[in-house]
Amino acid sequence: MRTFMNLLVWDFKLLAKYNIVTVAIVITVLYIAILKLLPFDELTDLVIILIFTDPTAMGFIFIGVIVLFEKSANTLEAIVVTPIKSWQYLFSKSVALTLIALLCSFFMAFAGHGFQFNYFYFTLAVVLSSILFTLIGFIGVSKVKTFNEYIIKIPIFLSPIALPFFNFFEVTDSYFFYIIPPQASLILFNASFKHEEPGQIIYAILFLLISIFITYIITKKQYEKHIVRQAK
Amino acid sequence: MITVKNLSYTYPKNPLPTVKNINFEIKEGKIFGFLGPSGAGKSTTQKILIKLLSNFQGEIQISGKKLKNWNSEFYNHIGVGFELPNHYLKLTALENLKFFSTFYTRKPESYIRLLGMVGLQEDANKKVENFSKGMKMRLNFIRALMHDPEIYFFDEPTAGLDPVNARNIKDIILDLKAKGKTIFVTTHNMHDADELCDRVAFLVDGEIKLIDSPHDLKLKNGERKLRVEYMNDKTQIVEFDMDGLGKNKNFIEIINKYKIQSMHSEEASLEDIFIKVTGRNLL
Numbered sequence: 001m002r003t004f005m006n007l008l009v010w011d012f013k014l015l016a017k018y019n020i021v022t023v024a025i026v027i028t029v030l031y032i033a034i035l036k037l038l039p040f041d042e043l044t045d046l047v048i049i050l051i052f053t054d055p056t057a058m059g060f061i062f063i064g065v066i067v068l069f070e071k072s073a074n075t076l077e078a079i080v081v082t083p084i085k086s087w088q089y090l091f092s093k094s095v096a097l098t099l100i101a102l103l104c105s106f107f108m109a110f111a112g113h114g115f116q117f118n119y120f121y122f123t124l125a126v127v128l129s130s131i132l133f134t135l136i137g138f139i140g141v142s143k144v145k146t147f148n149e150y151i152i153k154i155p156i157f158l159s160p161i162a163l164p165f166f167n168f169f170e171v172t173d174s175y176f177f178y179i180i181p182p183q184a185s186l187i188l189f190n191a192s193f194k195h196e197e198p199g200q201i202i203y204a205i206l207f208l209l210i211s212i213f214i215t216y217i218i219t220k221k222q223y224e225k226h227i228v229r230q231a232k
Numbered sequence: 233m234i235t236v237k238n239l240s241y242t243y244p245k246n247p248l249p250t251v252k253n254i255n256f257e258i259k260e261g262k263i264f265g266f267l268g269p270s271g272a273g274k275s276t277t278q279k280i281l282i283k284l285l286s287n288f289q290g291e292i293q294i295s296g297k298k299l300k301n302w303n304s305e306f307y308n309h310i311g312v313g314f315e316l317p318n319h320y321l322k323l324t325a326l327e328n329l330k331f332f333s334t335f336y337t338r339k340p341e342s343y344i345r346l347l348g349m350v351g352l353q354e355d356a357n358k359k360v361e362n363f364s365k366g367m368k369m370r371l372n373f374i375r376a377l378m379h380d381p382e383i384y385f386f387d388e389p390t391a392g393l394d395p396v397n398a399r400n401i402k403d404i405i406l407d408l409k410a411k412g413k414t415i416f417v418t419t420h421n422m423h424d425a426d427e428l429c430d431r432v433a434f435l436v437d438g439e440i441k442l443i444d445s446p447h448d449l450k451l452k453n454g455e456r457k458l459r460v461e462y463m464n465d466k467t468q469i470v471e472f473d474m475d476g477l478g479k480n481k482n483f484i485e486i487i488n489k490y491k492i493q494s495m496h497s498e499e500a501s502l503e504d505i506f507i508k509v510t511g512r513n514l515l
Contacts, residue, residue: 001336006334006336007335010331010334011325012502013323014320014322014323017320017322017323018322019236035485073318073319073320073321074314074318075318075319075320076318077314077318078314078319078375079331079332079335080284080310081282081306081310081312082307082332082335082336083304083305083306083307083335083336083337084304084307084335085304151381213475225498228284
């Protein structure tokens with residue numbers, strides 16, 4: 001565990017040195033500016049959608065950028081011959097990005113909505129969504145070598161994120177979306193600001209936890225097959 | 233100690249094996265050189281030995297334990313020096329070493345002393361992106377040393393280095409050998425192999441064609457002749473059979489009468505022997 005904590009500290013330093021933290025702050029400021037400049041009284045739905053994209057889409061993109069940096073500098077070939085375990089490498093990056101997403105999301109929520117919302121559900125929503133989408137990001141980046149290749153993959157992986165918006169804006173009322181993780185994330189974000197049925201919240205938490213578990217198994221296999229073995 | 237018995241490996245989707253029935257042993261305090269042209273199977277063999285490829289046939293024992301039975305703790309016992317630089321360019325040399333040392337049980341006593349071994353102590357706080365290729369390679373090299381492992385794998389350890397730094401790296405490798413470390417070197421550089429290795433293996437098309445010490449190889453494959461260059465108005469060159477040299481009147485007359493400029497035994501170079509044995513060039 002001490003190795004993991006040390007690694008986590010180093011991953012924060014790397015995120016700062018490679019300007020990922022700066023980009024995350026700039027995006028947060030932009031989102032806050034959008035929320036402040038919009039001439040609407042009721043911003044809660046917009047706050048939910050903007051914050052929802054932060055740990056999900058941004059988590060996916062940032063993890064891709066970090067892994068591509070490591071691939072281009074060949075550092076992965078040096079990392080895979082150290083005693084580091086797969087879970088330490090994957091979760092350290094995932095947790096580092098999640099903590100940054102949590103901070104940025106709270107600032108956006110305070111700016112767009114104020115201080116009255118359910119911090120517990122909000123934290124769960126950000127943390128579970130971010131961990132899930134950073135792990136999915138590892139799968140997306142495992143076979144690619146350049147950022148251009150990764151950009152092509154982004155819509156394939158991220159378009160499902162937009163699907164639950166149909167239910168959210170009451171365009172549809174389909175249970176089909178309940179089998180994709182973004183629906184569960186959106187329910188938890190919604191529960192942070194509005195009333196949600198307890199059954200929906202329990203579904204959301206359990207579904208995200210199961211999704212993280214399954215995604216982790218796939219991510220670990222992809223990491224060991226495409227990153228460790230291809231590293232040299 | 234490394235023992236490899238009947239090692240074969242076929243990449244998934246490949247019809248033919250890349251490594252075929254390889255056998256060798258490296259004892260503590262010995263340097264073993266793996267020589268061969270590109271595509272001979274050197275990297276694949278090294279990847280298997282450092283546990284990046286599994287599903288091989290045969291048996292590998294490292295430090296008395298089957299390779300398959302080692303877990304991630306294995307990497308505390310080996311150090312790998314890569315052929316190409318692989319550092320976090322935005323971090324300094326010191327930060328790179330500290331980052332990698334977080335993974336290991338044993339930490340270096342002094343990072344600065346470690347950097348000093350390859351003349352980088354003054355550059356400890358410089359970002360690696362400002363390093364020359366040679367500096368990056370020297371940093372690569374000491375990173376393999378910093379957790380004081382028992383076994384080392386060096387891939388072209390002097391590639392990209394100037395003669396002074398190459399000499400220093402070779403001296404450090406010989407020092408590791410003197411400390412009883414087990415060392416596996418992959419190289420194209422015959423001079424390095426000759427100078428460093430106790431034994432070398434010639435690898436071609438995934439097979440070891442020959443294993444022997446460079447010294448014995450040169451003796452077995454060289455001509456038993458002595459080439460003498462001397463001054464008699466102008467430079468003269470003459471060759472003598474080494475057998476019965478002490479009784480060769482012509483030879484004795486020359487060394488007594490003329491100024492000798494050079495005298496060399498006509499031993500074969502490792503490169504000549506490689507070509508003779510394998511029918512291939514090293515590049």
